[in-house]
Amino acid sequence: MSxxxxxxxxxxxxxxxxxxxxxxxxxxxxxxGFNYLIETRSQQLEGNASTSWPRWPDALDYLHRQSYLHRxxxxxxxxxxxxxxxxxx
Numbered sequence: 001m002s003x004x005x006x007x008x009x010x011x012x013x014x015x016x017x018x019x020x021x022x023x024x025x026x027x028x029x030x031x032x033g034f035n036y037l038i039e040t041r042s043q044q045l046e047g048n049a050s051t052s053w054p055r056w057p058d059a060l061d062y063l064h065r066q067s068y069l070h071r072x073x074x075x076x077x078x079x080x081x082x083x084x085x086x087x088x089x
Contacts, residue, residue: 001013001014002066003062003063003066003068005058005059005062005063007055007056007058007059008059008062008063009026009027009029009079010026010027011024011025011026011027012025012026012027013025029079029081030081031079031080031081032044032079032080033075033076033078033079033080034075034076034078034079034080035074035075035076035078037080038075044080045080056073056078060073
């Protein structure tokens with residue numbers, strides 16, 4: 001919850017429900033999964049697919065400097081917003 005980066009989805013709260021089930025309350029991203037856009041060969045990526053990659057290293061560098069390790073960085077864990085800003089969860 002302490003992570004604050006423009007390309008990382010913000011987590012607001014986490015815990016257990018009254019039934020003992022874990023939950024997360026995260027920022028709503030108005031966009032689509034990068035994996036879905038790749039699989040459907042979305043026109044949204046035409047000429048823009050490579051612009052997402054330079055933002056990933058910046059977000060990962062931030063995570064590492066905060067002593068976190070993302071163990072599942074892949075296209076299904078990236079959202080692409082209408083403004084083409086990519087956010088990793």
